[in-house]
Amino acid sequence: MDLSIGLILIQDGVTNAAIYALLALALVLVFTVTRVIFVPVGEFVSFGALTLAAFEAGKVPGTVSLLVVLGIAGAIGRLWTERANLSARMLGGIALETVVVPALIAALVTWLAPHKPPQIVQVLLALLVVAPMGVYLYESVFRPIAEASVLVLLIVAVALHLALVGLALIFFGAEGSRTTALSEASFTLGQLFITGQSLAVLGVTLVLILALYVFFDRTLIGKALRATAVNRVGARLVGISPAFSGRIAFALAGIIGALGGILVSPLTTIYYDTGFIIGLKGFVAAIIGGLVSYPLAAGAAILVGVIESFASFWASELKEVIVFMIIVPILLVRSYGTQVLEDEE
Amino acid sequence: MSVPLLSVERLCVAYGRVEAVRDVSLAVPQGSIVAILGPNGAGKTSLLGAIMGVLRSRGRAAFDGQPLEGRRVEQRVADGMSLVPEKRELFVTMSVEDNLRLGGFRRRGSAEFGRTLEEMWRLFPRLQERRAQLAGTLSGGERQMLAMARALMSRPRLLMLDEPSLGLAPLIVKDIFRTVAELRRTGVSILLVEQNARAALELADYGYVLENGCVVLEGPASELRQDERVIAAYLGIKAVAS
Numbered sequence: 001m002d003l004s005i006g007l008i009l010i011q012d013g014v015t016n017a018a019i020y021a022l023l024a025l026a027l028v029l030v031f032t033v034t035r036v037i038f039v040p041v042g043e044f045v046s047f048g049a050l051t052l053a054a055f056e057a058g059k060v061p062g063t064v065s066l067l068v069v070l071g072i073a074g075a076i077g078r079l080w081t082e083r084a085n086l087s088a089r090m091l092g093g094i095a096l097e098t099v100v101v102p103a104l105i106a107a108l109v110t111w112l113a114p115h116k117p118p119q120i121v122q123v124l125l126a127l128l129v130v131a132p133m134g135v136y137l138y139e140s141v142f143r144p145i146a147e148a149s150v151l152v153l154l155i156v157a158v159a160l161h162l163a164l165v166g167l168a169l170i171f172f173g174a175e176g177s178r179t180t181a182l183s184e185a186s187f188t189l190g191q192l193f194i195t196g197q198s199l200a201v202l203g204v205t206l207v208l209i210l211a212l213y214v215f216f217d218r219t220l221i222g223k224a225l226r227a228t229a230v231n232r233v234g235a236r237l238v239g240i241s242p243a244f245s246g247r248i249a250f251a252l253a254g255i256i257g258a259l260g261g262i263l264v265s266p267l268t269t270i271y272y273d274t275g276f277i278i279g280l281k282g283f284v285a286a287i288i289g290g291l292v293s294y295p296l297a298a299g300a301a302i303l304v305g306v307i308e309s310f311a312s313f314w315a316s317e318l319k320e321v322i323v324f325m326i327i328v329p330i331l332l333v334r335s336y337g338t339q340v341l342e343d344e345e
Numbered sequence: 346m347s348v349p350l351l352s353v354e355r356l357c358v359a360y361g362r363v364e365a366v367r368d369v370s371l372a373v374p375q376g377s378i379v380a381i382l383g384p385n386g387a388g389k390t391s392l393l394g395a396i397m398g399v400l401r402s403r404g405r406a407a408f409d410g411q412p413l414e415g416r417r418v419e420q421r422v423a424d425g426m427s428l429v430p431e432k433r434e435l436f437v438t439m440s441v442e443d444n445l446r447l448g449g450f451r452r453r454g455s456a457e458f459g460r461t462l463e464e465m466w467r468l469f470p471r472l473q474e475r476r477a478q479l480a481g482t483l484s485g486g487e488r489q490m491l492a493m494a495r496a497l498m499s500r501p502r503l504l505m506l507d508e509p510s511l512g513l514a515p516l517i518v519k520d521i522f523r524t525v526a527e528l529r530r531t532g533v534s535i536l537l538v539e540q541n542a543r544a545a546l547e548l549a550d551y552g553y554v555l556e557n558g559c560v561v562l563e564g565p566a567s568e569l570r571q572d573e574r575v576i577a578a579y580l581g582i583k584a585v586a587s
Contacts, residue, residue: 238449
């Protein structure tokens, strides 16, 4: 191996790492705010990628009908959790969010898809179809059991993941798809051959991370989410409802997951179940960050991406083994160095 | 008599089979300070938790004439109730100022938000000095002040204080009680749970004594101060001497 191969591997690794970093941030966000380990984030990746692929083929993706169904499920979940406080105004809001919006998106997509709109429109449509599922899944599945233990929430998340993978197989079939690159441009920098796609991935990731930073550090709603993560009881006592924070967390996770799928789909062939493995790598990074630290999780994602890239060069059949093995020494080190943040005196 | 701001009737709180609060009835009239006294484990904290909606309970409670049944904690905050819990429950990894701003979360964007914040700085100058510091680095007394200021940011009509003097130095306790007295003048009604019975009864208009989850004694604070059982159990011999 010489320097140029090494540089290519690093470039490759960092590009993939950007997507892992996004997913790791989504996992940390959802876990700290709602205590749910959001295993199905990987399905958002698959859905995002394959929905975009369907648009490229001029077809209406099956995720559109799933969106409508999940919207109705979300309506049922909300009616159940709000049953003590229902008012006409609230009913209107629920109907708008869970029935009208998905119906409008479905109508728009069914009308536009056969016309093969320009790529940017396709990307936006894919986001419109997939991202809102985050909120609907929260309302229908996780909000009614919000007080359950972390273990119960995890089991439900795994079950949801299995169900969504099954649906993905029905909607998209067993064949994989690869979408066209967001940018065909490429240039060489010294020994490095840089593609426009990897720059697009890195650019979008950086913008998104920056936007999240501003959201959490500068806005009161972002701070309310952090407050929920730091002290759930304290947050309720100042009037921040767990559902308010949970909805935002799942909405962001839906957007990030779908965007991750859209970014990764030109880099590798995505099958109905590929998202899970990609999500797991994000999970490894999130775990290295202790499921609480955003910067550590993002940094760890780079580590995961680069290790994976080198592993696939040296021992491609062991690639996944090596990536998932790094979690072991890191958990060992973390368990020795754990510091419990004192809540009170 | 006008409708009390808070009225509680036959309230029960149970942890599994253990009943922490049994058939407690109490009232907080508008603009008054009501103290709940009692030994450790009498159910005082559970009682406040149930009134705020943090704990499940049976029985009836009404705030400003409106039944509280089915109201969630966040809604009760919006109604005008605020609890300063025994454990403070601060956002320890966030700054003092952020803690305060989040206290006014329900009123974000309103004109009085900034005014309330200024008032808190005036009421607790120590907090203003430390506005950029993380809440987790504050001393015990400062934490209590921050917890109170955070609760006041929602402009409550009823402020519930759970053991505000717990673990604090006597000088700071005095400070805190002076602030409570000042709050009453601004029209906030206060329900105070306190082990420091002497200080609480000096401040309060009315008091309840809770033992094993039941109200065993109640009356105007001036009467409770003279009551032999209260003196023996909570005030000690010094109170008689003074």
